[in-house]
Amino acid sequence: MVLADLGRRINSALAQINKEPVIDEKVLEALLKEIVYALMESDVNVRLVGSLRENVRKAVNIQELPAGINKRKLIQKTVFDELCKLVDPGVEPYKPKKGKTNIIMFVGLQGSGKTTTCTKLAYHYQRKGWKTCLVCADTFRAGAFDQLKQNATKAKIPYYGSYTETDPVQIAHEGVEKFKKESFEIIIVDTSGRHKQEAELFEEMKQISAVVNPDNTIFVMDATIGQAAELQAKAFHEAADIGSIIITKMDGHARGGGAISAVAATRSPIVFIGTGEHIHDLERFSARPFVSKMLGMGDISGLMETVQDLKLDQNKNLMKNLEQGIFTIRDMYEQFQNISKMGPLSKMMQMMPGMSELNFEGSDELGAQRIKRLMTIMDSMSNAELDSDGKIFIHQPVRIVRVARGSGTTVREVEELLMQHKGFQNMVKKFGGNKNLFKGMGQNMDPSKMSPQQIQQKMAAMNKMLPRGMPGMNNIMRSMMGGGLPGMGAQGMPDMAQMQNMMKQMGLNLPGMGGGRRG
Template sequence: MVLADLGRKITTALRSLSNATIINEEVLLAMLKEICKALLEADVNIKLVKRLQENVKSAVNFEDMAAGINRRRLIQSTVFNELCRLVDPGVPAWTPTKGKNNIIMFVGLQGSGKTTTCTKLASYYQKKGWKTCLICADTFRAGAFDQLKQNATKARIPFYGSYTEMDPVIIAQEGVDKFKEDNFEIIIVDTSGRHKQEDSLFEEMLQVSQAVEPHNIVFVMDATIGQACEAQAQAFKDKVDVASVIVTKLDGHAKGGGALSAVAATKSPVTFIGTGEHIDDLEPFKTKPFVSKLLGMGDIEGLMDKVSELKLDDNQELLDKLKHGQFTLRDMYEQFQNIMKMGPINQIVGMIPGFSQDFMSSGNERESVARLKRLLTMMDSMNDKELDHPQGAKVFRQPGRIARVARGSGTSQREVQELISQYTKFAAMVKKMGGIKGLFKGGDMTKNVNPSQMAKLNSQVAKMIDPRVLQQMGGMGGLQNMMRQMQQGGGMGGAMGGFPGGR
């Protein structure tokens, strides 16, 4: 069972509490049975599932429970915490030091996605302002250097390797020395893999490790092998000092529950998870946000990180416009560009509370990206007057403008009219938000806006959302809960409200 199916089944089991008139031991056991069944189907080790079951039972003791305790909330919170314990070894992950040389060495079996993941991690740090580089010390696999070179060139990351030197230790040492001299902060060394665990592989790893003295050895592991991950991770950890794990291929049909829980059992913290082939398909792994996202509660922390990367705070002009309820077509164009920069759309949607992890399939992802690009193309065909007019929709009432934009962008007039209609809704929404005194002051809506104003705002947002999307979010109640969580920063107290009866 894939992770999305696991999350859906656990969420369904937790929601069954809301249908029960009385919460007693019988209801608890029935719910636990469904959760444990889902975990076993996701390839989670039976011992770990049994431990979760026993821990929930002991934490929810109806005989000793004080009067007035919200039983639904207690059970939901306890299950959430136990799911976190299932994938969290409780070991702090290694973090790089800014302004210093941080050497990261990658190890793993051939075919686990090691070389691709090296580039993804280098790109991740590069986007956060680190000076990153790549070294190919894989001389075992034909084409390894070509692959790394191609990936690094595409991502504009400096790299080092050799077509003539066959000793991986020499290549690794030369590369590290070169990049140290140039004051690179993140130096990633890709090493050889094998089809299976062999003495020659471990010996080579050890020699490279002794030569470059890495600050962090990352074990890259293929999630599709499920519970077998534990034996693999342990074998590598016994030979070299593995400080962190990156689990790849968690998209598709990987039994990710087995992989993640197996790694946690080896006391090696998972730091990132790979969710696809693209360079942005690498997510930092944080236990609570991951479980929240799995259960459709969203990942506000991750979403805020994505937004902060765009440095929108620097755009004072836009913030000033929003405060005065102004929003032009050019502003909408720039926001669409920002959405594209944030990474895969299905990844972003999964971070929003109320959306399940599988809300968007890869097909829908492609369709959404294509749709956004089409909208941007239409706006590329608009002139400055149309883009910057404070009431852009009025300009397009003049004959010929819509036809000209459609002709210039290779789209139909109906599509251009739909874009103008969508813009009109956005602009009306911004105008209403701008009319709420103090909304943008200090960035905390809960302190600045009274409940009646927020209710009106929620209602306006609901009118803008596709009815199918609103239904997926749980109707108006789900939307209000999403707004509340976003205002509160997505803490656990807000997250539990995602289940009916959770508050």
Template structure:
């Protein structure tokens, strides 16, 4: 997985502090040198890495810390904050609104996966009630219209293009006008892939942008591009008003760090990451949870969030209702593990989940449905261990994981009810939550679901 190596390197760098008897300037310097090396090896731009290192040093004044302060935690938080700053454009991306016509123009390098990403972007919004349409303004690449037509047919959305017309501006304008008349509220314009050296194609891209007046221009960046990412992204930004970035091919084995430089070059936020070729393999990108995972925060909760995404639509209200009421039982955890099986291979954590399910198969209904941890007496734990063929220690580990998740959900609900006071802006509320907590509830997407449920419940209504 892209960035898995970087995440491991960053975790090991922070781990240097764990073995140190005293955390002093030397330990801090060694830790930052390892982090710097890891980022440079991952193709993150040198200037960005240098600035991050300097910012961490300014933020961590070991001599000024009060006695008893956890210096390791202070350093880790400083590193976390600076990595977030590296990826945070400082502004939210434009968000399409249902029922209001919106034009989104896709630009990017040749071979970045732009056309496939257009299809996945359309499908993502189609699932949440939008009426998308695709326009092929790529007259440069042979087979571009055929590919877009196949993609559009696959997800059953209307499309527009031409085998005869060679003027991409004319095609784009005609397509946008047609779909406005057909009341499509998300009109996606796919343009020709290009390199920054191709002045004529950049001029063409600028003309398409001026003619269609898109509400949002999305720059599609291949995660394997390496050190060239910054210069290429900057060239696009100088030609058209890039407002968001989608990073593709995150399922490969490239270093991936160069793509992160695109955020600094375009001064635009990453909104999605592509993790495969299939229509559903486009994931929301949230800075803080993403960095949290890089630094080793979050494990099982992130998988449970994936499990919620494959819960049948008719069962989702019941699931969220149980979560909002604080009824996070062992049975609910077991059901989410079952849902994970519908995703296919989930990699890291899969063996642990299978062990947990084997042990829960040896529990009684009363044990699975109770939210009272005191119910699990020693005799019950021994019986479950024997019945599942697992050591007692494994059962205790599973129960500790359950308690942690149950407590986490309880804290999330209490915090939302206490702190938001009617505020339903997930972006704003996320900044007040600890990064570990935001990671565990599934990032901004999970937070939005919880907010919707909170508001619905307080208003006495159903789903919004």
């Protein structure tokens, strides 16, 4: 990803000053020169880059700094703060209200990924417990309704559209009224793509807005247009009451930095960025976490949000089993379910400090395939087998053959799964039944009282809980256990209270990450 390359270059420049015996104006200028080149190559506006350089110079006046000031930390902190200002419009976006109808209207240019982003946002809120739905008011592009219908069906999100009605204003009105009566909380209305020079389509956009009366209008913009984003954003602002912006196609494009900084210059709140084609590839945008993650310092708040979305503290049966040293095959199934819900492995791990330096190439696809295959095997087991400790297969080996045939796998694969479960079970007996490691890990657990050794044990247990064959995990855990996380600068250390809270969430159902019972 190009922005990751930008982050590495800036972080490398910041790390270089730690090697300098004396911090003087020459060192500061060399640092600023490297940062300026890196930002310019990422298509950030020259005026904004120049402003950043001058602001750092003013804040870090080497000759006037009093004795005893840590110049290295001051420089690193100032650069970090100025990078945040570069992408922070300083405006609070609209926040949906729980228990009420929130109408969100999408507008944007043709080909910006608007329809796909509609489904991503609906899925985002659905995961958080909101009642969401989609309305397709795009009658201009052939196949628009089919695309939304396919995406919504896959994500199990209700939708409304028409193959016969050609008036987008009528479709939008009917769809919104239908879902209002059914008490949906998030109603997302997709509209036709349009350009700032298309007056007729802009008038249509205004008519749809008038009839659905949206609480928030989101402008979806393609990151590949770079600095041209500013002109488009201003044009849409003048034509419609734009409440916030989503920037798509941020994965791997050099102009991503230019797009974000250009939109921020219009003081338009950026709410999400699209980082890929899959339904999970939508990340909440906030300036400080974004810059922190870009520099390889992690996004602890984002990781906490991902973990909290799983509602890990609701499975009291599993917690009771763990305390008693019991771990059934069904319990293992649920751990894999929750790992899958957390989204792509690479996205989750890059939220941790230093993880962006590690290579996750191929980990998402292979890891997902591995988990899916193991769950397919368990889907072919009976309730008695799932609720057992696995010994039932030893006493009746014919069951292994039946499960292999039913799941379309081999006897060896079923045996490997059972061996893996036995390993997990032995670990639970060792740490739960014998050493009471999991005792008191329910809602009353206080992570602030956990020793570093206990935290390490829990993180190691998480690593063991992942299926064998998932690449990248050994390097991750070694990096985390060794304490020497790469890419950690003055701003790199996460807030310990946040980390403890995250561990509280993640530790509830260790080993692995437990969740609701399988229905």
